[in-house]
Amino acid sequence: MGGVWVALGANLGERERTLNAAVREIGALPGVRVLRRSSWIETEALGGPPGQPPYLNGVVELECSLSAAELLAALHAIEARHGRVREVRNAARTLDLDLLLFGAQRSSTAELELPHPRMEEREFVLAPLAELAPDLLLPVSGLTVRRRLEALRRACNEALPRHAAADMPQVFATPAGAREWLAARRPSSLGFVPTMGALHEGHLSLVRRARSENELVCVSVFVNPLQFNDAKDFERYPRDFEGDARAVGEAGCELVFSGTLADFFPESGGARESIVAAPAGPAGLGLEGAFRPGHFDGVATIVERLFEIVRPNRAYFGAKDFQQTLVVRDVARRLGYPQIVVCPTSREASGLARSSRNALLSPENLERAPRIYAALCSARAAWRERGVRAPRELRAVMLRALDGSGLEPEYAQVRDPERWTADEPSFELERAVALIAARAGAVRLIDNLRLDLDESPA
Numbered sequence: 001m002g003g004v005w006v007a008l009g010a011n012l013g014e015r016e017r018t019l020n021a022a023v024r025e026i027g028a029l030p031g032v033r034v035l036r037r038s039s040w041i042e043t044e045a046l047g048g049p050p051g052q053p054p055y056l057n058g059v060v061e062l063e064c065s066l067s068a069a070e071l072l073a074a075l076h077a078i079e080a081r082h083g084r085v086r087e088v089r090n091a092a093r094t095l096d097l098d099l100l101l102f103g104a105q106r107s108s109t110a111e112l113e114l115p116h117p118r119m120e121e122r123e124f125v126l127a128p129l130a131e132l133a134p135d136l137l138l139p140v141s142g143l144t145v146r147r148r149l150e151a152l153r154r155a156c157n158e159a160l161p162r163h164a165a166a167d168m169p170q171v172f173a174t175p176a177g178a179r180e181w182l183a184a185r186r187p188s189s190l191g192f193v194p195t196m197g198a199l200h201e202g203h204l205s206l207v208r209r210a211r212s213e214n215e216l217v218c219v220s221v222f223v224n225p226l227q228f229n230d231a232k233d234f235e236r237y238p239r240d241f242e243g244d245a246r247a248v249g250e251a252g253c254e255l256v257f258s259g260t261l262a263d264f265f266p267e268s269g270g271a272r273e274s275i276v277a278a279p280a281g282p283a284g285l286g287l288e289g290a291f292r293p294g295h296f297d298g299v300a301t302i303v304e305r306l307f308e309i310v311r312p313n314r315a316y317f318g319a320k321d322f323q324q325t326l327v328v329r330d331v332a333r334r335l336g337y338p339q340i341v342v343c344p345t346s347r348e349a350s351g352l353a354r355s356s357r358n359a360l361l362s363p364e365n366l367e368r369a370p371r372i373y374a375a376l377c378s379a380r381a382a383w384r385e386r387g388v389r390a391p392r393e394l395r396a397v398m399l400r401a402l403d404g405s406g407l408e409p410e411y412a413q414v415r416d417p418e419r420w421t422a423d424e425p426s427f428e429l430e431r432a433v434a435l436i437a438a439r440a441g442a443v444r445l446i447d448n449l450r451l452d453l454d455e456s457p458a
């Protein structure tokens, strides 16, 4: 059976080597296969005699045809081989192996307690578990691993004096927590950066800009299902809340929050169909709007709700998502706030626009992807050097540049950036933004470039 989880820990000797050896030994047990293992994370020793060295901890998932008792006995034998003597509770140890879950099996004998009685209270178990199985439902709390870990961390944060951990922002797993905290702080100016997480340098450039212009900076991390028109894309979308919180803290953000769809739209009772959408309006028509039906309504709906929760003075968006900046400007105009600040696109040295989805590219497609920027640059060269102004001709230049790239363009067109039209303009332009969407394997990438202006560096 699968769904068998074992926690590993070591705080003596060559910890990493011991843990790796233990994984090999577990995998060599008859009837046991190691399906995956987390990275090893370092944590301070909890309880036990004072002055213990820190632990390395991780988890593995197994497929196992042994019984739970047989597996436990085999794990104890491995511990013993590595010199562990189970005497002093919480004392230092070369190797600690705990059986966390054995599928849905429950047991409460003196020898075997399943699920492991303290697993949902331990960050050093939940953090590596969240890396592999964030959506696994925990048997005691009924929460997913991710939610349980966030709740545990929030409880720790609330118990700590503010800024006890250098550069760590306040983290809230729900928008309600963030709203309360903001209401108590009442900053003179509040900068807000909405994101879907898996943050990279592009996002951080927005946070730094917000930092330089406001007393307080808030970041939201929410992979918004309403703006995904492709369920697979939503599932595959990279997630790393813990890494995101750390990164935005270092960039100067004081508050980061997340939540579920039901947290953001409690009036819907968690039912997606009952959420009243904020229509994106004319800026949502054409190009992204045409290729991703419903996408911009999803963006407008969450952005409006995020603005209502955070009530920022300024909100920061990336030029990388050009059409989105038009949609959110319309939302802000309708609400009467905040000021929308559009920041330059941050690029890799190859010209490739930074994107969370780049992490999903195969090495081969990562090599191809900069051809998108190259195609935008050829349109700019045609505009500048040959005086080309006809949208059709600029489209042809870009499509030619993408020919043979191994990328599949969905569109490569120009628009007047100040007068959005759903369709390609049929007249010559005085100002132009070139926009491309292309697929690199299963990954859809977008980028754009002003043809009439220099791109300022991010």
Ligand code: AMP
Pocket (backbone or CB within 6 Å): 194, 195, 196, 197, 202, 203, 205, 206, 316, 317, 318, 319, 320, 321, 343, 344, 345, 346, 347, 353, 354, 355, 356, 458
């Ligand atoms: P996302 O997490 O993709 O929803 O992006 C959150 C915000 O970061 C949006 O305003 C994006 O436009 C912006 N952003 C994403 N990638 C970049 C980039 N490479 N440069 C600048 N801003 C970006």
